[in-house]
Amino acid sequence: MLRVFNVSEKNEEERGSFQPQDNVMLRLSYRFLQKEKAVLRYGPSYKLSYRGEDITRSFCxxxxxxxxxxxxxIQSPNFPGIYPRNLTCYYYIRQTHIPDGKIALVRVLQRNPHLIYIKDRNAPHLSRERQLEVGKSCHTLHDYLVVFDGNKTTAPVLSTFCKGGAALTGLTSSGPDMLLLFHASPYDFPFQDSPRRRTYGFELDVEVKFVDRESTAYVPRGSKCEYVISSQGQRSGYVQTVEHSLLANTTCIWQLKAGSSEIVWLYFLHYRHVLHPEMPRPAKCPNTFQIHDGLTTGTGEENSTTLLGKFCKLEKIPRVCSGVHAPSPHSASCSPQDSYVSTQPAMTLLLRYAAGTAPSHVEFLARYEFVDTRQWGEPTPWGGLCDRTFRVRPDRLFASPRDVFMFGRGGAKRLLCEYTFHVPSHQRISLRILRSKMGSNCTTVYRHASRRHECSHGGQPGEPAIRITEEPWSYVPVERACLCNVSNGQSFNIISYTNRIRLTFSISNMTPNEDYNDYFFEGEYNVLDAPLEVIEGCNETVRHLNGRYGNFTVGAGRGDLCAGLPRLISATDSSFLFLRVRGFTATDTNCEVASRINVFAAGGITPLASICPERRDVFTHIFSSGWEDYEFRFQYEDEDEFMWQNESISTSSLPPTTTEEYDFIEPVKRPESRDLFVEYIGNYSGRFLISWVGIWRPLRKPSVPTAKDDPCPHRCPDISACLPKELWCDGTPHCPSGLDEGAAACGLLAALPWVYLAAASVLLLSLVSLFIAVIVHRIQTHMQKSVVAAATAAVNNGHGLKSNTQDLLIPPEKDSW
Structure with a gap:
């Protein structure tokens, strides 16, 4: 320790010794430390400080x-000790390793308020204000630190500060380099406070941050803080405040320009006013943020824009959708009420820093999106928001909506769009789905058994699907296909049966993360002329069959075009239909021909049966929907109970019956429709006969008293059905076993086939003819013999012989004897 004393004149002989009455004028303490223990200067051993490289021919x-x-x-000279006087130190910071597509920003800061204090006066520090002084508050004759946004002193000055005792939030350059200039005044009062009470000098941490080159997080040097984002580039993205320091009176402008059929959607993920407590408190409204509907430059000359919001005070912030990017299942959608939506194809954001970013700044991150409001086709009268009608138009393209507000991410939960294609009656529509997607859980399945495209969920209500339907007959909808995902290489094609076909795009229970990228389709349509034969001779009326029985032919190939069109068979008298189709039930592997005969219940989605057509005598039997579960209830007049599936049910539990001999009561479960829809799919050449019969169930009764009381006198036991009496013994078998044409039903002769009857008739006729011929021959032979005998007698009479005949017929002459 070195001490300097003010020695009195009285004790000149004891000048070399210390006396208690002497005043100490200067005290100097020193201590030798090992380098690893000097952590304040060099850092701890596990994280040593890099104090930079000395520049030659310079002092500091x-x-x-x-x-x-x-x-x-970055440390002041002799940190943490007293730095020398009358010097100027330059600290050059440069980042050379920068990833591709990135920009490096250099930042200096100090979170520890005890590690920064720069003297601002040449006098003992009696006051201990813990606040930085910035700008003009720091006198140039005293100590100060200047931060430049660049590597030269001619670069813009980010801040000038002195004093300390408070944390430095940070100053950030707009590029990969920064220059710090530290100036120590040549004038100083040599006496300082104790180092135990305050550390003089400064130490600043250096950080490097990389931001995207194409982002709005920085302003290129020499440019204005203006950004123009067009929908012709990226369809969506993020807008954020610049992450480096800005000078006073700087205005940043973000212009979002959409297309003519687009609008701008903007929502904030976070927004906050950041005050720097180490700096002097800014004015009441240091930063002003505005949102405009339209394009503006902030000069106030534009009248076509609408102010959507203005935020200046610290407690006022824009609407924020903070839960959009939360992890599932906690994520939430952002509705238009929680965001900002323009009515014009443009939106402008203005942020003005009156005092720069040193005293305070605004931090926000917002997501923008250009919403495509265009829809193909024409609006359907009295239809929904996305219902469209397509007629003959030049483009002939159609697609699902791309308006995000119709999907889960825009706040919607379900979507239902109907696309109706309508052309003149002599034309047909060809649809082609180029690609589609209906979520991750729905796939398109091609059923080889029916040669139809179906959804993997089976068309259950509430599941997402693209359904293609049409009405060949009024109030008889037919679902042609159910689609989910269609790839570019395997498009889906279909031709309508009529001049009107409908595509339904339905989604339900969308999550907040789903939008038009998860559910969409794209397609095209063409108009085809229908053959005159189909329009005039095979229209919907001709192909609508009804009656108690009948038959028709289906198939493909040249000739009859009507055979390839669907048929509708309507049941009469509330009866069921029984179809007899030539072919066998098809599965995914047993049918090699390229055609199927699909039979549906009218209005049904899935086929009741899919038949593989066969030219051999192989038949498949099909019943109307509900046949297997349908039962009648029956009552005789003299009975007090109903018989129902071998069970007795009290009449008090049933509706009152009439006084007729027997009553038919409503079935337990009424089918949706007993009519049948038959379609032929594919190009397998041939004609295949289909016959139908209207049938009903025989009454379940233990016994029938008399034949006339039997409500089902013409039974077909092998199908448990009753046939119309017109079909009983009509020469054509309608029961699978042929019982209706058997001997028991029609008698022995009626049971014989007509070929055998014809052969027997011919044989009988031949035998009768032969018998007659024999009789005639015998008569002729006898007559010939009589003639010969008469002739012989005549000859004998001529020779003197008497004729016996003459003796009998002529009286004898009188003889003399």
Missing amino acids: DKSFVNCDKKNCK
Whole structure:
């Protein structure tokens, strides 16, 4: 320890010794430390400080390169001790290793308020204000630190500060380099406060941040803080405040320009006013943020824009959708009420810093999206928001909506769009789905058994699907296909039966993360002329069959075009239909021909049966929907109970019956429709006969008293059905076993086939003819013999012989004897 005393004149002989009455004028303390223990200057052993490289021919200049990989510390000379007087130090910071597509921003800061204090006066520090002084508050004759946005002193000054005792939030350059200039005044009062009470000098941490080159997080040097984002580039993205320091009176402008059929959707993920407590408190409204509907430059000359919001006070912020990017299942959608939506194809954001970003700044992150409101086709009268009608138009393209507000991410939960294609009656529509997607859980399945495209969920209500339907007959909808995902290489094609076909795009229970990228379709349509034969001779009326029985032919090939069109068979008298189709039930593997005969219940989605057509005598039997579960209830007059599936049910539990001999009561479960829809799919050449009969169930009764009381006198036991009496013994078998044409039903002769009857008739006729011929021959032979005998007698009479005949017929002459 070195001490300096003010020695009195009285004790000149004891000048070399210390006396208690002497005043100490200067006290100097020193201590030798090992380098590893000098952690305040060099850092701890596990994280040593990088104090820069000395620049030659300078006293205190330092150079820092690539501080992203180093623990860079900018220290005043002799830190943490007293720095020398009358000097100027330059600290150059530069980042050379920058990833592709990125920009490096250099930042200096100090979170520890005890590690920064720069003297601002040449006098003992009696006051201990813990606040930085910035700008003009720091006198140029005293000590100060200047931060430049660049590597030269001619670069813009980010801040000038002195004093300390408070944390430095940070100053950030707009590029990969920064220059710090530290100036120590030549004038100073040599007496300082104790180092135990305050550390003089400064130590600043250096950080490097990389931002996207194409982002709005920085302003290129020499440019204005203006950004123009067009929908011709990226359809959506993020807008954020610049992450480097800005000078006073700087205005940042973000212009979002959409297309003519688009609008701009903007929502904030976070927004906050950031005050720097170490700096002097800014004015009441240091930063002003505005949102305009339309394009503006902030000069106030534009009248076509609408102010959507203005935010200046610290407690006022825009609407924020903070739960949009929360992890599932906690994520939430952002509705238009929680965001900002323009009515014009443009939106402008203005942010003005009156005092720069040093005293305070605004931080926000907002997501923008250009919403495509265009829809193909014409609006359907009295239809929904996305219902469209297509006629003959030049483009002949159609697609699902791309309006995000119709999907889960825009706040909607379900969507139902109907696309109706309507052309003149002599034309037909050809649809082609190029690609589609209906979520991750729905796939398109091609059923080889029916040669139809179906959804993997089976068309259950509430599941997402693209359904193609049409009405060949009024109030008889037919679902032609159910689609989910269609790839570009395997498009789906279909031709309508009529001049009107409908595509339904339905989604339900969408999540907040789903939009038009998860549910969509794209397609095209063409108009075809229908053959005259189909329009005139095979229209819907001709192909609508009804009656108690009948038959028709289906198939493909040249000739009859009507055979390839669908048929509708309507049941009469509330009876069921029984179809007899030539072919066998098809599965996914047993049918090699390229055609199917599909039979549906009218209005049904899935086929009741899919038949593989066969030219051999192989038949498949099909019943109307509900036949297997349908039962009648029956009552005789003299009975007090109903018989129902061998069970007795009290009449008090049933509706009152009439006084007729027997009553038919409503079935337990009424089918949706007993009519049948038959279609032929494919190009397998041939004609295949289909016959139908209207049938009903025989009454379930233990016994029938008399034949006349039997409500089902013409039974077909092998199908448990009753046939119309017109079909009983009509020469054509309608029961699968042929019982209706058997001997028991029609008698022995009626049971014989007509071929055998014809042969027997011919044989009988031949035998009768032969018998007659024999009789005639015998008569002729006898007559010939009589004639010969008469002739012989005549000859004998001529020779003197008497004729016996003459003796009998002529009286004898009188003889003399």
